[in-house]
Amino acid sequence: MRARTLLTPLALVPLFLATAVSSGSAAESGTPEGPDRQYLVEGPETPQERTQVARTGASVDAVGEDAASVTVTATPGEAEAIEDLGHEVTEVPVPNDLLHQPVDPAYHTYDELTGVVDKVVADFPSLAEKTSVGSSHEGRDIMAVRISGEEEAGEDKPEVLFTHQQHAREVLTVEMAIYLLTMFTEEYGSDERITELLDSRTIWILPSVNPDGAVYDTESGSYRNWRKNRQPNSGSNAMGTDLNRNWDYNWGCCGGSSGSPYSQTYRGASPESAPEVNVVADFVRSRVVDGEQRITAHIDFHTYGELVLWPYGYTYDETGPGMSRDDYDAHAELGELMAETNGYTPQQSSDLYVTDGSINDWMWGDQGIFSFTFEMHPGSFTGGGFYPPGGVIEEETARNRDAVLDLTAYADCPYRVIGKEAEYCGSAA
Known part of the structure; x- marks a missing residue:
């Protein structure tokens, strides 16, 4: 070396x-x-x-x-x-x-997160409903919370999906999920904007996509800097798959992931070989109603870097198969709009470096869902990296409030942001 x-x-x-x-x-x-x-x-x-x-x-x-x-x-x-x-x-x-940074008690463990979800659902039974989209490798529930207001729109409501903690060590993303759970329930009926949005939209929150990795990262009382899931790899004593390289769109195509199970970016044996990815993908596919995908917009929360990213990650090109100029421009305009509210840097995912098998590429390329990654606080490792001090939680989750609400507002017709709602959405916009 x-x-x-x-x-x-x-x-x-x-x-x-x-x-x-x-x-x-x-x-x-x-x-x-x-x-x-x-x-x-x-x-x-x-x-x-x-x-x-x-x-x-x-x-x-x-x-x-x-x-x-x-x-x-x-x-x-x-x-x-x-x-x-x-x-x-x-x-x-x-x-x-x-050597062994103690787990910060300001952050919620998986069991504590489960308690928060259960309390929100119990406190707001007319708004929030808890379900499980499936189980992790070690058998833990991958929780989903559905939040919606008045039901007169029924299945015609556009749906917005928020996913969190694909990477176990990115602990601030769980707090972001808790912030959204609280905001959409406690402020319904008192905040006019949230009330109007929930009456015309359905929100889905998956607060921890990688519960096994999350438990392993913290169970010793000290952070383990663990990224992947906890799935053994056949033929190797290495553990875990990088969930955000395991999605079934151009999986392993372009040097944006690793074929070595020892790597932090190991893409898995095959697309959706990680059970966590498979059950979340099945959930998204289940939201196709009468041939139409009801989920129209999505944010996947990560840390860190303070970025708003959009597809594609597998290529440097802005347009190409499955991504027209209007598709790209609508993604970019929405990304820039959200970045204006939270101060993040907006850019195409591959402007950082090429990745393949990512959730954003799959959401858009396979399902036609406008999809973004938010790399949350801090902007660099000097602000705390994957484990920022708990004192920043309140400020750094609230920082994304307007961005989340802006995306939710455009969920009925994302092309409206570039003035092309008549072309793409017709009378539904």
Whole structure:
């Protein structure tokens, strides 16, 4: 391993707090040569260069504020492969007192999240209904909450879907789900905008798509920096599939995921081989009523980077099969509109680097659903990375209020944002 080791640990304490090293075995979280580690990679400035970094199998955790560096989680072998690309790779050492960052009690565990969901449904039985879309690999419910107001529109209501925590370590996304559950129920009847939207829309919230990974990440009392699910991989002692590389649209097509089960971005043995992806995809497919997909708009919440992203991720091209100029322009205009309210940076997903088998590409390419990823707070690892302090929860979830409501408002006809509702939606708009 030729990567340098940084010798100024005190200067990088925010990074250590952002991403505690995994406490799992080498087989679970890396290769037989050793567990995954975090590295600063200096040099990649373009989407193409960042894509080459990602193709080593490393997880690109964030792009540097100077846009000329990235932080990655990688095995030592992957770090060496990145260095072979001509970049300067620096392993970030973790001081002994930060090896096991304690779980912040301000964040909800899976059991606590279940309690919150149950209470919301009990407190607002006329608005909210809990169901399960299926089970995780270890048998946990993947909860869904349906929220809707007056029912006169019936099945004709457009539906908006919010998904959270595909990646276990992205804990702020669960708090975002709780914020939305609370907002849409407690403010119905008192907030005019929310009341009007719920009377004409149906909201679906899936607060944790990866409950097994979430439990594993926190059950020891210290964060494990766990990303994938907890599904064993046949023929390997490596554990887990990256759920957001396992969706059945151009799966594994374009170097935007890894075929190695030891990789952080392992795409799985086949599309929807992860049970969590399969049951959520089946749920989305079940919302096709009389040949029409009732879900029209979707946000998948992640951390971190403060970005609003839209399809496609598998190609740098704006248009192509399944994505017309109007399709792209409507996505971009909606993304920019939402970013104006939360201060995030709006861009096509592949402007970061190429990914394939992602939920956004599948939602749009397979189901025709306008789909966005929100990379939430912080903007970089210095703000807390995957584990920001609990004191930011209230501000950083409320920060997305207007963006969520704007997308919900356009759910009846997303093309209305570019003035083409008559062409695409007719009298329904």
